[in-house]
Amino acid sequence: MMGAENLMGLVVAALLLPGVGGAEHTLFHYAPVGDDVTLPCGDVPRRDCSSVSWSFYKGGDVRYTQEVLRGTVSEKSDKASRLSVSSNCSLRVRDLRAGDAGSYLCDQHGDGGTQINVYLSLLSISSPSRVTDLTPGGNLVLSCFLFSYYNAGMCKGYSSLGFSLSWLDEDGAALQNNSRYELIQGSSCNVTLAVRLQQEDNNRKWRCQMHSSTENHVMTLLDFRSTFVFQSPVSDPTVSPSSPEPPAAQLPISRIVLCAALPVMIVIVAVFTWRTDRKRGREFAKAIEFQEIK
Missing domain, CATH: 2.60.40.10 (Immunoglobulins)
Incomplete structure (x- = not known):
């Protein structure tokens, strides 16, 4: 009940x-x-x-x-x-x-x-496109809805108000169906735009406009910006294509210290070894001389 x-x-x-x-x-x-x-x-x-x-x-x-x-x-x-x-x-x-x-x-x-x-009534833009689609050659799909007293995209009871939705570029020019743009008109308060993206569409604004010819020519705008997140790095034409010369090799400080200290260490070890061998030779000679005296 x-x-x-x-x-x-x-x-x-x-x-x-x-x-x-x-x-x-x-x-x-x-x-x-x-x-x-x-x-x-x-x-x-x-x-x-x-x-x-x-x-x-x-x-x-x-x-x-x-x-x-x-x-x-x-x-x-x-x-x-x-x-x-x-x-x-x-x-x-x-x-x-x-x-x-x-x-x-x-x-x-x-x-x-x-x-x-x-x-x-509220103007809204939604898009099923993924971030990875926002790249040159990708497809951008934008749906513009007018949320009204009845529901999203429902124009029941509003037909006498003489309003419509349209898609514009960032300069305010109305977009038309062609090889790059496809407009799908669901109703006077529901229109979808499909765009085949190009490099110049990076950071471009796409504008949905609601226009009423009876309500004192009321006009409401809402923007969507297509920003390319994933792009191939663009080469700088001012850079020469030839490979640059590799930088001069630089040894770390620890290697420099080691190279300088190593010869000194070798000399010290050699002198110590020579003195040790000499001392042992003298003791050996004394031992032999003592045996002969006996």
């Missing part, structure tokens, strides 16, 4: 769908993943925000959470550490993540039931 919270989420989500009544004012906001965003609550008569609450709704899995209650961030929110309420009661969300995409409802209690519903 469906729980009360899920049932409430279904009812509220149905009321919040684009084109369906419920919120007095509906806004659409776009931002890249990782950025910070401020969601407006409109004109709040009392600046202490004690009459303001913020709720979050997620389509698809129909999720509902209370983010701010009576002007204070809820400790039960999984975004609590990244949320704050500004002096004009706007909701500040830091370090945006894909799961933050959805509908944020600002409810001004006791002020005529004024509500502001902000649909937050």
Whole structure:
């Protein structure tokens, strides 16, 4: 049996769908993943925000959470550490993540039931390519998604907003299908780029652009940089191809000391041996002379 919270989420989500009544004012906001965003609550008569609450709704899995209650961030929110309420009661969300995409409802209690519903969509780039693929002759695959109220790459309910995703080079020129680039359009909010890499693509930026023709020509950009980690060393053309002369051999100090001391040691041993043999010869001669006297 469906729980009360899920049932409430279904009812509220149905009321919040684009084109369906419920919120007095509906806004659409776009931002890249990782950025910070401020969601407006409109004109709040009392600046202490004690009459303001913020709720979050997620389509698809129909999720509902209370983010701010009576002007204070809820400790039960999984975004609590990244949320704050500004002096004009706007909701500040830091370090945006894909799961933050959805509908944020600002409810001004006791002020005529004024509500502001902000649909937050987030732009994200992902790549299945490995680091070892980022090399001349390798293949780079980049997927650009718009995480919306419904899900990643799902444009349901957004077709009337007139927005699209496209891939640009770092100079802002739109990329087209050719022998080097392949564009795969999954939907207006899901487009994949496949690139056959060349040497000049090292440290090059690839840009995904979200453009809306109806929302005051809103445009959001997100970049990906292809950096070659594994490369063959490039030879310096200024260096002569001939082999350089080997450096002069240098003996270590210990060998120099040994070479200098060895002859001295040989002379000392020779002198000592000569003196010893001479002494023994004298003693032997005396012994023989003593025997003859006897």
